[in-house]
Amino acid sequence: ETGVTQSPTHLIKTRGQQVTLRCSSQSGHNTVSWYQQALGQGPQFIFQYYREEENGRGNFPPRFSGLQFPNYSSELNVNALELDDSALYLCASSPEVNTEAFFGQGTRLTVV
Amino acid sequence: AQSVSQHNHHVILSEAASLELGCNYSYGGTVNLFWYVQYPGQHLQLLLKYFSGDPLVKGIKGFEAEFIKSKFSFNLRKPSVQWSDTAEYFCAVNRGGFKTIFGAGTRLFVKA
Numbered sequence: 001e002t003g004v005t006q007s008p009t010h011l012i013k014t015r016g017q018q019v020t021l022r023c024s025s026q027s028g029h030n031t032v033s034w035y036q037q038a039l040g041q042g043p044q045f046i047f048q049y050y051r052e053e054e055n056g057r058g059n060f061p062p063r064f065s066g067l068q069f070p071n072y073s074s075e076l077n078v079n080a081l082e083l084d085d086s087a088l089y090l091c092a093s094s095p096e097v098n099t100e101a102f103f104g105q106g107t108r109l110t111v112v
Numbered sequence: 113a114q115s116v117s118q119h120n121h122h123v124i125l126s127e128a129a130s131l132e133l134g135c136n137y138s139y140g141g142t143v144n145l146f147w148y149v150q151y152p153g154q155h156l157q158l159l160l161k162y163f164s165g166d167p168l169v170k171g172i173k174g175f176e177a178e179f180i181k182s183k184f185s186f187n188l189r190k191p192s193v194q195w196s197d198t199a200e201y202f203c204a205v206n207r208g209g210f211k212t213i214f215g216a217g218t219r220l221f222v223k224a
Binding site for chain 1: 116144146148154155156157158161202204206207208209210211212213214215216217
């Protein structure tokens, strides 16, 4: 157990729809990062939030957005879903920006 | 492009065999280095990390890794693997900022 929980665990959406994925970080962790993990690949960095502000972003389009709340919860929103968005989405919280990450179990998103 | 390379995608060993998983990265300068492990059905979790100091770091479950700056490498080792080490192993690199880059992972299968 890492103390990081994600919901839902599985989700099926239709192309063009919007989706919100949720994460509850470990208490005291000010940093949350989101990753996309396609089948057979390592996690790809989407973005990071630190104290409720976006702290940095990977090579993902603006239709991927996020929020972080004061109660250590956060969201990943994806608009205009595409088939290639089908993947495992991982949330990871950290005590600081560049330290080790504590991962949730992931949300498996399937876009049809 | 910045990258982390893991040389083997699949490794099969018998119990008691020695393990070495390769990891190379393409950045100069100061880096924080990590190995994460994902056991079947479980979260990604930290195996060990290197920030500074002794380049030979020890992690959980008898794993160790050696940072060789001149070779841009951070290889993972274990002298004698067990069936319970069957998992997927990910090398990850952080340059001191918000972004952590993961390798594609190595699936290890240990035969009992």
